[in-house]
Amino acid sequence: MRKIFEKKLASGASYAFGSTVRGDAVAASDVHLMILAEALPSSQRERSKLKYEIIRDAGLPDGSPFQIHLVDEREAETYLRHTGGSISRII
Numbered sequence: 001m002r003k004i005f006e007k008k009l010a011s012g013a014s015y016a017f018g019s020t021v022r023g024d025a026v027a028a029s030d031v032h033l034m035i036l037a038e039a040l041p042s043s044q045r046e047r048s049k050l051k052y053e054i055i056r057d058a059g060l061p062d063g064s065p066f067q068i069h070l071v072d073e074r075e076a077e078t079y080l081r082h083t084g085g086s087i088s089r090i091i
Helices: 002-007 042-059 073-083
Strands: 013-017 031-036 066-071 087-088
Touching: 002 042, 002 073, 031 073, 066 073, 073 087
Parallel strands: 031 066
Antiparallel strands: 013 031, 013 087
């Protein structure tokens, strides 16, 4: 997925958060990935399209447990506050 993120977003960092990082994930848990990038579309429609392209290019099937959250620096602060420190940089 790293190559896909780099191709689609040019720069940024990726983080995992939620039950996977806390260590209390179960079989039905989602895997939350926060992608922090400088040059994101401002429109939610364009971001949704970008998320779809990332999922498609990664070859993830429909119903995949991966939940991708595309954020800028300001939005990342909100995620950091709400994770309670359960966040880990992966790329």
